[in-house]
Structure formats: C-alpha cells, structure tokens
Amino acid sequence: MQRALADETLVAYVDGELDPVTRRAVESGLKSDPDAALKVATMRHSADALRGAFDEVMSEPIPERLRAVIDRAVPSPNGQDSLFDLATRWLMAVATPRQFAFAGAIGAVALVAGLGIGQLEVGSEDAYVPAGIARSSGDAFAEAVARAMEAGVEGATASYERADIGVRGTVTALGQVALASGITCRAFRDEQHSGGMAIPGRGIACRGADGVWANLVVSELTSP
Amino acid sequence: MDKATHDQLIALLPRLRRFAVGLTGSTDEGDDVLQSALEKALSRIDQWQQGTRLDGWMFRIVQTVWIDRHRARRRRGVHVDVADMPELPGGNAATETEARIELREVRERVAALPEDQRDVLLLVSVDGMSYREAAETLKIPIGTVMSRLSRARLALGRALGEAVVPIPLHKEFGHAKSAG
Structure with a gap:
C-alpha cells in the first residue's frame, strides 16, 4: 500500500511543477485514491476559476496617480x-x-x-x-x-x-x-x-x- | 533611476495592480497600497540590485506595504470582512451578468483567505509565477509555498464548487438507489 499523496504533491501535480518521475507516480497513485483524485479536481477547478477572475484589472487603464509616482522619479539624463x-x-x-x-x-x-x-x-x-x-x-x-x-x-x-x-x-x-x-x-x-x-x-x-x-x-x- | 528601469516599472504596473487588488480585495485600496509601494520602492531604488528581477522585488514591496497596513488597521480594532469591503470592479451586483457575479465571487473568496495563503495564491495561480519564483519573491521556502498553496486551492475550490459549479457528488444517494 502506497502512502497517501500529500496535498503539497497534489497541487504541484496540478500546476505541472513535478518532475516526470514523481508525476508518473502520482498519476498511478490517483487511480486507487478517489479522495486524492477529488482534491486534484478541486485544485484544478480553483485554478481555472482564478485564471480569469482578475483579468479586468489588467485591462483597465492605469490610474494617473500611479503613473505619476513613477514619472516623478526623473530618468537619468545621460543616455549611456x-x-x-x-x-x-x-x-x-x-x-x-x-x-x-x-x-x-x-x-x-x-x-x-x-x-x-x-x-x-x-x-x-x-x-x-x-x-x-x-x-x-x-x-x-x-x-x-x-x-x-x-x-x-x-x-x-x-x-x-x-x-x-x-x-x-x-x-x-x-x-x-x-x-x-x-x-x-x-x-x-x-x-x-x-x-x-x-x-x-x-x-x-x-x-x-x-x-x-x-x-x-x-x-x-x-x-x- | 534610469530610463530602462522607469519603463520596466511602467510595464509592470498592470501586474502589480492585479496583485494589489487581489490582496486587498478592492480596487481603491489596491491602488492605495500600490501607490505607497511605488513611493517606497522609488525612495530606495538603490536597494534594488541591477540585474536581479525588478518584478519580484516590486511584488515583495507591495506585499509588505499591504501587511503593514493590514496590521495597523487590526491594531486600531477595525474589523474588515468580505461583506464590508468596497465592491470590486464590477459594480452593482444586481445588474451583473452571471459570469461577472461568478468572477466577483471568486475575488471575494480570495479576499477571505488567510493572508499568507492569499499572496502565494495570487503570485502562482493569478500572476503565473513558478513555485520557485514565488518562494524567492516572498522569501519563504518552496515547501511553504506548496503547503500554503495547496490549502488555498482546496479551500477556494471547495467554496466555489458549492456556489458556482453544481458538481454531481451525490454518491450516497446514488448508491442507496441502486442498492435498493
């Protein structure tokens, strides 16, 4: 009996952060571990939900006050x-x-x-x-x-x-x-x-x- | 600050802003935090080592500015929770489409996560950093990134699963029927 798959391993599996050997071990472990498989589905679901959740912030124009902070810091005049x-x-x-x-x-x-x-x-x-x-x-x-x-x-x-x-x-x-x-x-x-x-x-x-x-x-x- | 750093900072703004809005749970407060972070960063731009990544350094400053503000507010005894938070971009919920409400809910759920899980989650699952980059940015071990991230992703996925996605998980009911 294989030891249970840790949540840390599962999230790394979902995010593609595992090395190939560990990934294959997780894949085979998941087949006989419905609890872990459900966790994987849950973690995948949250990743999908997060992907678009903040997109509109990215596409909004940057508020002038933020840009102004940066522009106030005068760039160096020499071009070197x-x-x-x-x-x-x-x-x-x-x-x-x-x-x-x-x-x-x-x-x-x-x-x-x-x-x-x-x-x-x-x-x-x-x-x-x-x-x-x-x-x-x-x-x-x-x-x-x-x-x-x-x-x-x-x-x-x-x-x-x-x-x-x-x-x-x-x-x-x-x-x-x-x-x-x-x-x-x-x-x-x-x-x-x-x-x-x-x-x-x-x-x-x-x-x-x-x-x-x-x-x-x-x-x-x-x-x- | 040279021209290249200036341009790099400008180019980073949308990502930093997304991070700040995610941390604070509100556009207004996110912009406040980001403005403080930019002022702080520019006052000590000499502490940024040329050649290292500007984005990681900036993300870290945004995060520490937010933590400082958050702690200060807690000391003053003001309790903030999701219900009290100003609305996220999206406006009046009543006129929103279903998809927008879902996005709003995701953001509210993120804002409700414990602080240390939220920053990891935003860096990895929203900004798209690798675990290693997130660990370097937050100055925490990669194992800590993984444990916080796994907790955040499970909590968020479970919360959203109930609210947004009707997952057919009525196992017991199904079994009872077929058995009976």
Whole structure:
C-alpha cells in the first residue's frame, strides 16, 4: 500500500511543477485514491476559476496617480545606460536571480561573456562559474579594464596582451552610467585582436562598495 | 533611476495592480497600497540590485506595504470582512451578468483567505509565477509555498464548487438507489 499523496504533491501535480518521475507516480497513485483524485479536481477547478477572475484589472487603464509616482522619479539624463540595459536584459534571459545574488556577493568576479552567449556558464544552481577566461585574456584583460576605469574619464584607454595565447587588445572607457548609490558603472569598448582577427566587444564595468571592478563583456559578433 | 528601469516599472504596473487588488480585495485600496509601494520602492531604488528581477522585488514591496497596513488597521480594532469591503470592479451586483457575479465571487473568496495563503495564491495561480519564483519573491521556502498553496486551492475550490459549479457528488444517494 502506497502512502497517501500529500496535498503539497497534489497541487504541484496540478500546476505541472513535478518532475516526470514523481508525476508518473502520482498519476498511478490517483487511480486507487478517489479522495486524492477529488482534491486534484478541486485544485484544478480553483485554478481555472482564478485564471480569469482578475483579468479586468489588467485591462483597465492605469490610474494617473500611479503613473505619476513613477514619472516623478526623473530618468537619468545621460543616455549611456542603454548598453547596461542590453547587458542586463541579456543576463536576465540566461541567468537566474540566485546566480546574480551570488555573483554580487563575491563582487570581484569578472563576469565575462566571452565570444558568445554560450560561454557564460549558467548551468549550475549553486556554484556560479565565471567564464572569465573566455574573453581569452583573463586577468590581463580584467586589469586593463580596471586601469581604464580608474582614470575616471571618458576616452581613457588601457592595453593588455597575453603573448602566450596570442591575444592583445585595448580597452577604452566610455560614458559613466548613472546607477544606484555606492555603485559606479562605466561602459567600455574592447578592441581585441586574436590570431589576426579583430574581435570587438562592448562591456560594462561596475565598482561596488568594496572598490573592486567587476566587468561584463558583450562581444559583438558582427564580421570584422 | 534610469530610463530602462522607469519603463520596466511602467510595464509592470498592470501586474502589480492585479496583485494589489487581489490582496486587498478592492480596487481603491489596491491602488492605495500600490501607490505607497511605488513611493517606497522609488525612495530606495538603490536597494534594488541591477540585474536581479525588478518584478519580484516590486511584488515583495507591495506585499509588505499591504501587511503593514493590514496590521495597523487590526491594531486600531477595525474589523474588515468580505461583506464590508468596497465592491470590486464590477459594480452593482444586481445588474451583473452571471459570469461577472461568478468572477466577483471568486475575488471575494480570495479576499477571505488567510493572508499568507492569499499572496502565494495570487503570485502562482493569478500572476503565473513558478513555485520557485514565488518562494524567492516572498522569501519563504518552496515547501511553504506548496503547503500554503495547496490549502488555498482546496479551500477556494471547495467554496466555489458549492456556489458556482453544481458538481454531481451525490454518491450516497446514488448508491442507496441502486442498492435498493
């Protein structure tokens, strides 16, 4: 005799939150458990009822007073945040909040995207794996970014080279990004050359309260 | 606040509003709660970590603003129940179609659920968050999401089952007949 199906399991079954193995176990368990089957029907019924119950709130016009609260908070006048937005959106699409929290916590990690999205390792739940080396330059590159950033002015450059792997490049600081207090971010351009090929990249580097520059690179895969 | 955050917040408003209306059980109070939540959020936008999800952060603020108000009201000794609540969008019940009355009833039943079940229910079954997203938003373990959600869904389904859907559950009657 199988033990009774817990309500928690049943609701997760209805909502499609179970892994396939558990789901199949529940399905077979339900056949011989009319009480659980009735609960499943009840939970399904409530989900169906809820689906449309608040729809009209969604389609109503947003009251002006709510919109006004947001509009009063004046957007930053400089347009340099677009790159960060791009990077943020991209990261949000591939990573999970927990990874961000962890990456933020260790701060110093160079968040480098490398030559393609696939090279940023986001598969692991608990261990954020920086693919820092992917921009084929590792520390030398990160140091160059930090140097260009430290200058604190737009147009500051710093070069890096890793003769051992045939990579060199120049980082150019771009505009400063208005961000939350305690965090300074600046966009940069990276002209990297590797094996006779130019691999331009754009990125953003942010320095938190710990004073360490962390950077994120989005390589441009347009043909050189 | 940068332009992107501004736009993201504007785009989030309908979802946040639906959540607030669901929590409070009324459009007016939902809008009040959401307005306070937006003011609170914008005064501390620097606490939102760029790169983390703005929606989860905002939902959480709406929920805490509501809890604070709710507690304050309870301390003042004002008892609120479904019957006293201002009408939900839908207006005068007498002129409503049956479908609208049903929707209204669902919302009233949701408003009558215990507080901690209601927010989970709204995030998962109305907003469509995954269990994990709801757990992260409310800062509770996923097991807690599941137990609260299962209780809420059973209670709501049972309440609605009696009132809205005439489920043919007269088992005993049927048995008695066929046996007799």
